[in-house]
Amino acid sequence: MATRTWDAGMNGRFSDRAEHLRRLRRLGTIARLMDTAIRIPGTGIRFGADSVFGLIPVVGDAGGALVGLYIVNEARRLGLPPAKLVQMLGNIAADTVLGSVPVAGDVFDLFFKSHRRNLQLILDHFGIHPDELRQR
Template identity: 35%
Template sequence: MPSLGTDPHSVRQRVEAMEKVLERMFVIPGINKPVGLDVILDIIPGIGTISAAALGSYIAWEARNLGMSKWQIARMGGNIGFDMLLGLIPWIGAIPDLFFQSNTRNLRIIKRHLDKHHPHTKTIDVQPR
């Protein structure tokens, strides 16, 4: 369970947990593609897309609290906005969202920042095959 502290290690734990819920909650059998709440919410027209964007914005908010540059925050906002535009297409918008995964992209931006400025928070990523 991620802690509620404001230190970089706690922030890393929270954004990694949020990204997992939004993008990799379970794997679709047969195609081995991870799916999370972001895609599921995109199936609900309107409110689902807005809810997914709001949850994704939490990751950008945590990045702002880390003191990341305005450019990095803007890139993250662009990822969230593009993902939201894709999701506005009822039902069909969930398909490109399977491949774009804005929250995973935003997590990579945060990890690069943390690895550079707070290397003590670095963790070993184990990717399933």
């Protein structure tokens, strides 16, 4: 496997590592808010705005999908290859379609974290450990 570089596929844009980390931190914050912002006390279960929005029929799942599409667009702008973008879109589609099923979809949303999965795909592509996104 080839070594990833920060400016690979960037056409000279955003070649500064600090700018990349800033953008990735923003995506990390969005993914955390959407998927794991709140922990249920006494359990290891975490949920976020996506699970709460999912309680609102149709509109809630569509809102979560729009946020997911924003993350995919940022990944595209950062230079992720089309195959990974398709995988990210598949995660969003699964979350939207399966999450829209009444009751069972709400339970599904608690355990399938599409935004966190997509963030991990981005981080893996660039060879970044999630700890690097923490502010120092």
